[in-house]
Amino acid sequence: MDFIIGHYNYWIVIVLMMVGFYTVINRGNLVKKIIGLNIFQVSVFLLYISIGTVSGGAAPIATEGVELYSNPLPHVLILTAIVVGVATTALGLALVVRIKEAYGTIEEDEIHKCDHTL
């Protein structure tokens, strides 16, 4: 039971990762693909923060009388990753808008058809 509770976080993170991965490789809609990438990304964030968590630890803000803090370094990495992630999402969505203008569709198989008929 302790083993299950101790590893539950990691397993759910893997489930989320695989849901995102499946969305990216199996769904044809480009907006949905980007949402899949985002789900994958959030699962990686959760993995890092899970590894940095110390049970009974406080949030890493120096306070009088607190001895045990959670690990602040994963938090720093993930803060950067969240902001960069939004920048890449914005870029991906801009590309989707351009693809829609050039091809008239954002479904992957229809885009392939357009390419073959050219």
Add this chain to the structure above:
Amino acid sequence: MIDVVINVTLLAFLAITAVAIVRMTNLFAIIMLYGIFSFLSAAMFVVMDAADVAFTEAAVGAGISTVLMLATMALTKDHEEKRPAGHRPWLPLAVVIVTGAALVYGTMDIPAFGDVDAPAQSHVAPYYIEKSIVDTGVPNMVTAVLASYRGFDTLGEVVVIFTAGIAVLLLLGGRRRKTAAENRGGEGNDT
């Protein structure tokens, strides 16, 4: 005990929301669910003591990402995902299950969640926890590392965002000028 219950419940909600996102076809509903997903993950970060990460995720992930996706949906005027009829999901499903099983096998050796003696907690982190207030005078260790010890990395991050901003402007800005020029051309032909 209450911590464990909240942890388990929030993660279960996250998994359910993610599966619902995959199964839905209405893009508006998918984007709204993604906002919920992002917000749930922010709540999860609070539970795991990562306050700074939580409000960044709530503002940037749940806020800005959702707005960007809604704007894309408005620009592409595509509200429904189409599913091709003869599509077989078995190969992607097999790939995903095999990868997931390999990753679960990998977690067997990870120290349990919240382990105080885990290697991740015992090498570099104690230095920052003990010395950051002495070195920088900033009580928030995350801010101290982000803005003081690793200030140049944060500058690099700003460069990345700047580059992405320029790329978005190049992709979408030229379009507006072109359509405006076409409109002007169209008017010219009419008169």
